[in-house]
Amino acid sequence: MREDAAPVVAQSAHLELDGVVSGYGQIMAIKGITLQVQTGEIVALIGANGAGKSTTLRTISGLLRPRSGRIGFEGERIDAVAPHKIVSRGISHVPEGRAIFSRLTVRENLEMGAFQRTDRAGIEADLDRVVGIFPRLRERLKQDGGTLSGGEQQMLAIGRALMARPRLLLMDEPSMGLSPVLVETIFNTIIDINRNGTTILLVEQNAAMALQVATRGYVLESGAIALEASAAELRASDLVRKTYLGEV
Amino acid sequence: MEQWIQLTIDGITLGGVYAVIALGYTLVYGVLRMINFAHGELFMMGAFGGFYTLDAFENHTTMNDSLPSLTIALAIFAGMGTSVILAILMERLAYRPLRHAPRLAPLISAIGVSILLRNLMLRWTNARRQVFPQVFPRGSIEIGDVNVTYIRIFLVALSILFMLLLYIFIQRTKTGTAIRAVAEDRDTAALMGIDVDRTIVLTFVSGAALAGAAGVCYAMYTTNAAAGMGFLPGIKAFTAAVLGGIGSVPGAMFGGYFLGLSESYSTKLIGAQYKDVVAFVLLVLVLIFRPWGFFGKREDRRA
Numbered sequence: 001m002r003e004d005a006a007p008v009v010a011q012s013a014h015l016e017l018d019g020v021v022s023g024y025g026q027i028m029a030i031k032g033i034t035l036q037v038q039t040g041e042i043v044a045l046i047g048a049n050g051a052g053k054s055t056t057l058r059t060i061s062g063l064l065r066p067r068s069g070r071i072g073f074e075g076e077r078i079d080a081v082a083p084h085k086i087v088s089r090g091i092s093h094v095p096e097g098r099a100i101f102s103r104l105t106v107r108e109n110l111e112m113g114a115f116q117r118t119d120r121a122g123i124e125a126d127l128d129r130v131v132g133i134f135p136r137l138r139e140r141l142k143q144d145g146g147t148l149s150g151g152e153q154q155m156l157a158i159g160r161a162l163m164a165r166p167r168l169l170l171m172d173e174p175s176m177g178l179s180p181v182l183v184e185t186i187f188n189t190i191i192d193i194n195r196n197g198t199t200i201l202l203v204e205q206n207a208a209m210a211l212q213v214a215t216r217g218y219v220l221e222s223g224a225i226a227l228e229a230s231a232a233e234l235r236a237s238d239l240v241r242k243t244y245l246g247e248v
Numbered sequence: 249m250e251q252w253i254q255l256t257i258d259g260i261t262l263g264g265v266y267a268v269i270a271l272g273y274t275l276v277y278g279v280l281r282m283i284n285f286a287h288g289e290l291f292m293m294g295a296f297g298g299f300y301t302l303d304a305f306e307n308h309t310t311m312n313d314s315l316p317s318l319t320i321a322l323a324i325f326a327g328m329g330t331s332v333i334l335a336i337l338m339e340r341l342a343y344r345p346l347r348h349a350p351r352l353a354p355l356i357s358a359i360g361v362s363i364l365l366r367n368l369m370l371r372w373t374n375a376r377r378q379v380f381p382q383v384f385p386r387g388s389i390e391i392g393d394v395n396v397t398y399i400r401i402f403l404v405a406l407s408i409l410f411m412l413l414l415y416i417f418i419q420r421t422k423t424g425t426a427i428r429a430v431a432e433d434r435d436t437a438a439l440m441g442i443d444v445d446r447t448i449v450l451t452f453v454s455g456a457a458l459a460g461a462a463g464v465c466y467a468m469y470t471t472n473a474a475a476g477m478g479f480l481p482g483i484k485a486f487t488a489a490v491l492g493g494i495g496s497v498p499g500a501m502f503g504g505y506f507l508g509l510s511e512s513y514s515t516k517l518i519g520a521q522y523k524d525v526v527a528f529v530l531l532v533l534v535l536i537f538r539p540w541g542f543f544g545k546r547e548d549r550r551a
Contacts, residue, residue, distance in 0.1 A: 063435050087441035099436040101429050108425050115426065116441035164441060 014039045014199050015060070015091075015168055020069035020079075022059040023223075028067060029055035031223040037168070042190070042200045044210035044231065046244055047220035053203040054096050056220070057170045060201075061093040062086040073168065088116045092166035096173050096203075098157040102146025106137055109145050109156055113163030123163070130159035133189060151182040158189065168199045175206045187213050207244035211235050219244070250393040255512045261400050261469075263508020264407030268462040269485030270492070270500035271414055272455025278431035278495045279451045282354045286338060286361035287459060288482015290331040293365060294460025295380075295467035295477060297330025298323035302381045319383045324464045331460030334365075335452040344445070369475035377474040380467045403465055410458055411501055417454065418497055427451050431495070480524065484511075487531040493544020502542060 062083035492499025
């Protein structure tokens with residue numbers, strides 16, 4: 001499609017978006033986003049409903065083709081790569097609303113997460129690891145995904161994404177609809193996953209929570225980056241405090 | 249009494265054929281939410297695939313005489329192969345380009361493919377029925393007072409075997425699980441690393457393989473093959489799939505047998521000339537009172 005096949009990112013940047021425009025049909029939900037995620041970071045992408053957060057993630061994972069702009073991952077362009085091939089390059093996506101396969105069992109859901117892999121023993125070991133992280137899934141391996149509670153579905157969605165052994169994990173609103181206790185649990189897990197070597201790009205409406213775990217953050221407003229700073233700076237900024245942290 | 253047993257055996261024989269064809273409709277509907285109206289033609293083309301293969305071997309009577317089972321297997325595999333190749337072409341040329349078009353477009357395309365194939369075969373055969381070579385051993389066994397031909401037993405057994413194989417494929421294999429995942433949520437399936445296009449092709453292939461096998465067996469049973477032979481069984485199998493709940497694998501199996509038995513009993517209760525009417529009355533009744541079928545999930549109306 002595009003002429004230049006040269007790497008668009010410095011080797012150190014894990015993920016780089018450069019002027020990405022994307023959306024559905026004629027409506028461009030993101031209008032030129034530039035952002036970087038470095039290896040090992042947790043980067044938060046915060047913003048109101050409809051700011052373009054999910055569109056950004058869906059464009060990175062290939063479900064949407066960018067209208068213009070470039071996306072680089074580990075030094076290679078991925079903006080014209082099919083979604084299933086993006087998974088094999090090391091990016092997993094925990095979609096908004098969890099999107100559990102409700103008619104597949106919990107075990108089958110996890111196995112689908114490892115669809116591209118062929119190392120049976122490794123898959124079994126990772127399945128063990130996932131149900132180790134989320135013991136409630138262990139008891140429910142044979143149940144249909146649809147029978148799980150909201151919190152369990154979120155655990156399954158995260159566990160399922162981990163089954164691909166991603167180097168970059170995209171997470172879309174993991175706290176949505178969960179009780180405060182569960183949100184705490186999920187965010188602790190996110191920190192653990194990151195400590196174990198997975199870079200994370202986290203989309204959240206719960207800005208307070210996201211900025212607690214993130215190293216850096218971007219504020220997205222009507223499809224464009226309004227602010228970029230370290231998590232601490234964002235927590236302190238007037239804009240974020242008033243608009244996203246609900247302070248007056 | 250014997251008559252009822254005979255009718256039951258007839259119904260199960262026919263029902264098995266309907267069920268095997270119905271699985272193709274239900275599988276494709278599951279992943280694409282589309283009725284492949286050309287599925288009956290896959291059944292017909294399968295029958296011809298078997299027919300022409302046997303035709304080519306016609307002079308090798310030694311083979312037919314000494315190894316009837318090998319000849320039968322050859323015909324069935326040829327039929328399956330023919331249908332599978334056609335299904336791949338069909339999906340690639342007539343359906344995939346319309347993947348993101350309004351839902352009516354692939355449906356109309358399917359009707360077009362159906363008409364095209366039927367008319368191609370009408371021309372090719374000069375609109376004549378082809379007498380299917382008599383490869384299946386004649387003869388029958390007596391069960392009590394009821395006479396059951398070998399081919400009938402074969403048909404019943406084979407349809408059960410195929411359904412069992414399909415069920416294992418869908419429920420127990422990785423590819424089958426991927427088909428179920430794509431059926432439920434195509435985008436999320438892609439995020440798992442599943443190649444959605446490939447999975448859709450495999451779904452067509454599975455349905456076509458069953459239709460092709462059914463076509464050959466049906467032609468052996470009725471002893472002929474004709475360009476129009478796919479129409480009634482196709483539309484009846486579609487009815488069976490709807491009866492059971494389109495998209496549901498057990499539903500298609502149930503619907504097939506239910507329809508086969510209903511038809512068979514109706515020949516005695518209402519009259520043989522109304523046999524075909526029964527299927528469509530059932531279809532209308534189900535669509536009015538229980539459109540999601542017996543096994544299907546009640547679905548929100550889609551735009």
